Amino acid sequence: MLNISDLDVRYGQFRAVQGVSLSIIKGETVSLIGANGAGKSTFLRAIAGALPCHQGRITFKDENITLSSASHRVQRGLALVPEGRRLFSDMTVEENLLLGKTTNRDGEWTLERIFETFPNLVKRRTAKAGNLSGGEQQATAIGRALMSNPELLILDEVSLGLSPLVVDQVYDSIEKLRQTGTTIVLVEQDLARAIAFSNRAVCMLEGRIVLDKPCAETNRDEITQAYFGLDPSQTQEAI
Numbered sequence: 001m002l003n004i005s006d007l008d009v010r011y012g013q014f015r016a017v018q019g020v021s022l023s024i025i026k027g028e029t030v031s032l033i034g035a036n037g038a039g040k041s042t043f044l045r046a047i048a049g050a051l052p053c054h055q056g057r058i059t060f061k062d063e064n065i066t067l068s069s070a071s072h073r074v075q076r077g078l079a080l081v082p083e084g085r086r087l088f089s090d091m092t093v094e095e096n097l098l099l100g101k102t103t104n105r106d107g108e109w110t111l112e113r114i115f116e117t118f119p120n121l122v123k124r125r126t127a128k129a130g131n132l133s134g135g136e137q138q139a140t141a142i143g144r145a146l147m148s149n150p151e152l153l154i155l156d157e158v159s160l161g162l163s164p165l166v167v168d169q170v171y172d173s174i175e176k177l178r179q180t181g182t183t184i185v186l187v188e189q190d191l192a193r194a195i196a197f198s199n200r201a202v203c204m205l206e207g208r209i210v211l212d213k214p215c216a217e218t219n220r221d222e223i224t225q226a227y228f229g230l231d232p233s234q235t236q237e238a239i
């Protein structure tokens with residue numbers, strides 16, 4: 001579904017993403033893992049078209065989208081839930097959701113279906129987004145992305161700032177999306193959850209991918225080594 005080859009993304013002279021290649025197959029759930037500053041958000045924003053690529057190629061459903069606008073990528077079925085959610089705080093939940101309906105893509109996601117999937121939003125339909133709890137904001141941000149009926153949903157820092165109970169609720173909702181066949185890439189700092197929830201773990205360190213394995217073939221120790229760039233002998237000290 002998505003093929004990325006030799007991608008470089010820069011801020012001025014600084015190479016935040018360095019020669020990254022990655023392929024994502026339809027139906028996969030991929031966890032992107034890495035320390036603060038590893039380049040995860042930069043990588044995801046470049047895929048979504050929010051940042052230009054300095055070098056490399058991005059192909060989505062056999063179309064070269066490397067130079068395409070973010071709105072064209074949404075039109076083709078690629079949606080990003082950005083870190084920090086980026087809702088319009090003075091607009092209501094419903095208005096924020098409707099802003100996601102920028103395409104005429106066919107699909108099951110309508111306003112009513114979003115409220116069925118995120119029942120915690122029903123009573124907040126007319127509340128301003130700025131007055132929502134963290135969990136309600138995350139649900140609204142995911143719902144807004146779903147309004148474009150994406151085939152590939154990218155979620156940056158799904159759990160950031162949420163209580164464990166709310167994280168469980170958000171993951172229950174993502175599980176429902178997965179069951180509809182949506183391909184998912186998510187950034188998750190909780191390694192145990194990342195391994196349990198996804199098919200594949202991809203770890204970034206200093207702008208590069210240092211591990212890319214099916215979750216069934218890796219474990220917490222190996223991911224921790226990749227995360228910190230450690231030798232296997234140093235892992236226990238780091239933990």
Ligand SMILES: Nc1ncnc2c1ncn2[C@@H]1O[C@H](COP(=O)(O)OP(=O)(O)OP(=O)(O)O)[C@@H](O)[C@H]1O
Nearest residue numbers: 011014016034035036037038039040041042043083
């Ligand atoms: N707008 C920017 N201008 C300059 N440098 C930036 C900018 N945004 C990010 N960076 C730098 O690029 C590198 C990668 O940042 P990025 O936010 O992509 O990492 P991350 O893995 O998503 O980390 P976090 O979990 O903290 O968001 C970091 O060194 C960061 O300081």
